[in-house]
């Protein structure tokens with residue numbers, strides 16, 4: 001199990017994907033033997049493995065590794081976490097920002113672990129709703145805080161480059177557990193991140 005994001009590839013998978021990408025390039029009307037694209041099947045194979053390496057990672061373990069006993073019980077907010085994921089319908093990117101808050105219940109978590117959890121779930125084939133839920137559930141079940149909130153605002157390339165071709169729409173999803181189910185707490189969080197929400 002990997003805890004870090006780094007470029008490490010399963011040679012068998014790279015090889016198999018490489019052949020598939022060569023066929024895709026040919027099928028799309030390009031000459032896979034042309035010098036400029038000769039190495040493209042291997043590059044694409046590695047890029048796709050990198051972008052989906054979240055399948056091999058365990059977000060709960062990442063959080064557990066850096067939980068510290070602490071009596072702090074105010075809201076902790078980490079905002080503007082870059083999100084890059086692939087939509088499971090078209091395998092095209094969707095990207096934007098995640099904002100996460102939690103209220104500790106005896107334990108705080110190493111701050112960097114929250115963006116790491118985002119990446120573990122983002123580096124898979126996803127829909128924005130499930131990505132949001134995965135993050136909320138993971139933090140809720142592992143850290144067991146008094147409450148956790150996640151808001152993701154993203155733009156989907158499948159709606160921009162193709163299909164409906166809308167360049168300026170964005171999609172906001174959210175998940176709230178525990179104390180954040182109360183209006184007052186939820187509103188405090190939304191106010192703290194509101195400068196980033198259009």
Ligand SMILES: Nc1nc2c(ncn2[C@@H]2O[C@H](COP(=O)(O)OP(=O)(O)OP(=O)(O)O)[C@@H](O)[C@H]2O)c(=O)[nH]1
Nearest residue numbers: 087088089094126127128129156158159162163164
């Ligand atoms: N709810 C949700 N839908 C998504 C997400 N990413 C992409 N989609 C949508 O998934 C849908 C798939 O619809 P289909 O009709 O099967 O596919 P399609 O013919 O390519 O649809 P169009 O994109 O409208 O051309 C589209 O409406 C996409 O906009 C996501 O994260 N969440």
Ligand SMILES: [Zn+2]
Nearest residue numbers: 087089090158
């Ligand atoms: Zn899509």
